Amino acid sequence: MDQTLEAFLLSWSFDPWVVVPTLLGAACYGRGWLALRRRGLRRFGALQLTCFLLGLASLFVALASPLDPFSFLLLQVHMIQHLLLMMVAPPLLWLGAPLLPMLRGLPVAIRRHWVSPFLRLPVLRRAFAWLTRPVVAWILFIAATWLWHVPALYERALVSDGWHYLQHACFLVTGLLFWYPVVQPYPARPAFEGWILIPYLILADVQNTALSALFAFAEKLLYPHYAEQPTLWGIAPLQDQATAGVIMWVPGSLIYLVPLVFIGHRLLQGGTPEHPRRFPAKLQRISLPVTSTVPAKGAATSQLDVLDLPLVGRFLRWRHARLTVQLLTFGLAAVIIADGLCGPQVGAMNLAGVVPWIHWRGLVVLALLGAGNVFCMACPFLLPRRIAKRLFRVNRAWPRPLRSKWLAVALLVLFFWAYEAFGLWDSPWWTAWIALGYFVLAFAVDAFFRDAAFCKYLCPIGQFQFVNSLASPFEVKVRDAAGCLQCATKDCIRGNETSTGCELHLFVPRKSGNLDCTFCLDCIQACPHDNVGIVATPPGAALLADRHRSGIGTLSRRLDLAALAAVVVFAGFANAAGMVAPIVDLEYEAMARFGWTSPLGVISLFQLGIMLVLPAVLLGLAACLSRSWSRSERSLRQTVCRFVYVLVPIGFGMWLAHYSFHFFSSADAVIPVTQRAAADLGLNLGEPAWGACCCVVAAPWLLKLEILFLDVGLLLSLYLAFRLAAENQQRLGPTLRGFVPWAAVILILFAAGLWILFQPMEMRGLMQG
Amino acid sequence: MNTSRIAVVVLLLLPVTVRGDGGTVRYARDCGPYRVTVFTSPTPFRVGPVDVSLLVQDAKTHEPLEGVRANLHLLPREGGVDVEVLATRAAATNKLYLSAKFELTAAGTYDCKADIDGPAGPARATFTLEAGEKLPPWGDLWLWFAWPIVPIGLFALLVLGKSGNVVRNS
Numbered sequence: 001m002d003q004t005l006e007a008f009l010l011s012w013s014f015d016p017w018v019v020v021p022t023l024l025g026a027a028c029y030g031r032g033w034l035a036l037r038r039r040g041l042r043r044f045g046a047l048q049l050t051c052f053l054l055g056l057a058s059l060f061v062a063l064a065s066p067l068d069p070f071s072f073l074l075l076q077v078h079m080i081q082h083l084l085l086m087m088v089a090p091p092l093l094w095l096g097a098p099l100l101p102m103l104r105g106l107p108v109a110i111r112r113h114w115v116s117p118f119l120r121l122p123v124l125r126r127a128f129a130w131l132t133r134p135v136v137a138w139i140l141f142i143a144a145t146w147l148w149h150v151p152a153l154y155e156r157a158l159v160s161d162g163w164h165y166l167q168h169a170c171f172l173v174t175g176l177l178f179w180y181p182v183v184q185p186y187p188a189r190p191a192f193e194g195w196i197l198i199p200y201l202i203l204a205d206v207q208n209t210a211l212s213a214l215f216a217f218a219e220k221l222l223y224p225h226y227a228e229q230p231t232l233w234g235i236a237p238l239q240d241q242a243t244a245g246v247i248m249w250v251p252g253s254l255i256y257l258v259p260l261v262f263i264g265h266r267l268l269q270g271g272t273p274e275h276p277r278r279f280p281a282k283l284q285r286i287s288l289p290v291t292s293t294v295p296a297k298g299a300a301t302s303q304l305d306v307l308d309l310p311l312v313g314r315f316l317r318w319r320h321a322r323l324t325v326q327l328l329t330f331g332l333a334a335v336i337i338a339d340g341l342c343g344p345q346v347g348a349m350n351l352a353g354v355v356p357w358i359h360w361r362g363l364v365v366l367a368l369l370g371a372g373n374v375f376c377m378a379c380p381f382l383l384p385r386r387i388a389k390r391l392f393r394v395n396r397a398w399p400r401p402l403r404s405k406w407l408a409v410a411l412l413v414l415f416f417w418a419y420e421a422f423g424l425w426d427s428p429w430w431t432a433w434i435a436l437g438y439f440v441l442a443f444a445v446d447a448f449f450r451d452a453a454f455c456k457y458l459c460p461i462g463q464f465q466f467v468n469s470l471a472s473p474f475e476v477k478v479r480d481a482a483g484c485l486q487c488a489t490k491d492c493i494r495g496n497e498t499s500t501g502c503e504l505h506l507f508v509p510r511k512s513g514n515l516d517c518t519f520c521l522d523c524i525q526a527c528p529h530d531n532v533g534i535v536a537t538p539p540g541a542a543l544l545a546d547r548h549r550s551g552i553g554t555l556s557r558r559l560d561l562a563a564l565a566a567v568v569v570f571a572g573f574a575n576a577a578g579m580v581a582p583i584v585d586l587e588y589e590a591m592a593r594f595g596w597t598s599p600l601g602v603i604s605l606f607q608l609g610i611m612l613v614l615p616a617v618l619l620g621l622a623a624c625l626s627r628s629w630s631r632s633e634r635s636l637r638q639t640v641c642r643f644v645y646v647l648v649p650i651g652f653g654m655w656l657a658h659y660s661f662h663f664f665s666s667a668d669a670v671i672p673v674t675q676r677a678a679a680d681l682g683l684n685l686g687e688p689a690w691g692a693c694c695c696v697v698a699a700p701w702l703l704k705l706e707i708l709f710l711d712v713g714l715l716l717s718l719y720l721a722f723r724l725a726a727e728n729q730q731r732l733g734p735t736l737r738g739f740v741p742w743a744a745v746i747l748i749l750f751a752a753g754l755w756i757l758f759q760p761m762e763m764r765g766l767m768q769g
Numbered sequence: 770m771n772t773s774r775i776a777v778v779v780l781l782l783l784p785v786t787v788r789g790d791g792g793t794v795r796y797a798r799d800c801g802p803y804r805v806t807v808f809t810s811p812t813p814f815r816v817g818p819v820d821v822s823l824l825v826q827d828a829k830t831h832e833p834l835e836g837v838r839a840n841l842h843l844l845p846r847e848g849g850v851d852v853e854v855l856a857t858r859a860a861a862t863n864k865l866y867l868s869a870k871f872e873l874t875a876a877g878t879y880d881c882k883a884d885i886d887g888p889a890g891p892a893r894a895t896f897t898l899e900a901g902e903k904l905p906p907w908g909d910l911w912l913w914f915a916w917p918i919v920p921i922g923l924f925a926l927l928v929l930g931k932s933g934n935v936v937r938n939s
Contacts (some may be wrong), residue, residue, distance in 0.1 A: 003832055003835060004865065006864075006867040007863070007864040008864075008865075010864035011862055013862045066863070069863035117927055118923055120926065121929065122930060123926055124923070159793060161811070193865045228794045229806075230794075230797060230804065230806040230826060230831070231831045232865075233832075235829065255840050272772070700818065703906070704910065707910060708913065710914070711916065714917055715917050715920055715921070722924075722928075732928065732929075753908075758905075758907065
């Protein structure tokens, strides 16, 4: 095969920022399309599905196929790319009538709380109606086409990524606007006479012909960039330009002519558009077709329930599922402890220096983001607890004075402080001893006390999980609240012969949110009515109501829980800041100034200051201002206890950004470490390639992903703060005054998080770390 | 009525390609039996993650060549750390090129050598590169942290709209 052609065919980029949205778009549409078909809406047939998927495919080809890298070498390739963006993808996407399937395909919570309200915004509806008027859409489309072909702008886009993205965005958006009146995707209402489309398309074709002719017949190069490019396939630059003109001319004209023929035919037949002039009453509000139709059978379970998923659900329902996973994690913990105690005491060469601090932490936060408190479900420390329960069969309750989170807060602060102060990540020996200590403590506590005292009142990892899982998308909850009203046995909390019931004293019908829930699934196993599931829930929604929660109480009265949330949030920033160069430099500078020989004092001051003093000051100040400005009747303490949780999403965003950075940039560090550990046991898994995981430049998408985590955290935190500020307020003014101080705290945290992300981070766990 | 379509489709499908390699042509000459074209990215060339790509073609036929190895050597003219990297096809998105992606640490003028070893024997291309100061990262990534302003603005519109309705109704 021709070398150039072979290289062309292999030059796919598979950029995650193109692949992931394309797949998500296809999945969302497919899910909605299936749901609408099941409800008997035959309007959404195979043709719509095919068109939409083809539209997505043409976008993908334009942006991720060899067309993109070769567009900088050949104008004709660039022309094909632009044709796909402006004239192929938009009409195909509209032919898929994507509004209802896309809406129906979104998770219920996102659709109801985030998308539908915006769809009903009169300002946006008016703006869109104006933009899709034939005259406006035509002018925008033609302006985009001609302006971007002006040599100065075109050349600019060829050398600047930012301008190139903008050019593509302009082409796609104006293409979508232009083709909207032509396709009139359901449920669009044409606000103009059909014959207008005839001059609309003919005039578009005329300008296309004029521009094409400019390219085809020009005697000099319009874009000097292409004169500098190497010659491919023997195509001279001027010849390339003429071919680009022909591509624009012939296929371009055909694309205008095909709908022209259809529309002309329809008008000649005297037909009217198939869409109703007005929506049927039930479609007057855009969300009605998808949210207000008669529920299908089993409507109570219309929300996504993990237990209903084909393989995962079946596994989770299996009685021994949790034990199986725990045995696996226990085995892994044993190997890590053994290597930590007996292996080389270099963090980057030891399983105890790599797996817990790079992989486990990364996977734990990613699991929190995607599912929920998966770690507690698979916790290896529960095995010694089980043994202790079997051996000692105690019935002693946890001491009443200790039934709060204060001890857990202290342990959590101690852990975060020790992590920084003693560089735990770089000490396999300490890591192994901490894990061993955990096993011993879990065994000892549960040998003395009944229920899950260790999990509820002590475990620092568990507390971290409980707080951050407030921002998770799944919750263990009842499927049908009415079903629980008739239940007399309450097995989910009391237990029965098959299961112990909830050891953390969470009565599922009165449970709200993921606080204190270890995802142990005991309630699911115990419920004789199969009425408990792992149900999708809007992240943070459980915080909006301040009702009494089983096993927790009322959040606004629990200062210990508020302190726990504050520590988890601010520790996320302290932990990440502790590893960036400017902070480390500052610490050494302070050390020199105080004349200290060890950094322990400075690190302790910094960490404890950020984890304890800063939240006390910031939250106290915000609560004071919020309370005073909004003239709230809540006490200062209640205000802090109520609002502190709005910071959880931004804090979780920081944890995610930090831990996912280590995970994604250093995941392959486990390979040479495993090879080394295997070699110590006499197994040959190959020579450890230490250099392969050293000094790797972080993938360019990683920083963007980290920022995205913070962005989403920011939005969710602001939203929750606004909703809480609006509680019991009738007017917007007091709501805003109550909201502003908390928004300021959230924005400060966001800015701090961004600053941290933009600093060079140490590559912990790698050979250079 | 169909505002979301624009929002959802455009947000989901915004063209966010990353130019993996290629970029600005820095050198295009015949070097012995080869026609060598050197591209650099980003434009302007500056400190930070950079890409230097080579296209090696037959000098006569302009046919891209298989089995070519290229070693890049960047020497800072004002002194400093030399950079030596291997350009490979595996690192390139456009498989016509041999690409080297690395972190350039200092601004200034670099005297560059590309030692090429191909089917027609060895050859060397020499050229200079000017690397500018590193842009602050926010300059590159402002869109990534500024986009929340859009949903915040939309939410504000929604809230104000509702508030207006309440006032009108009362």
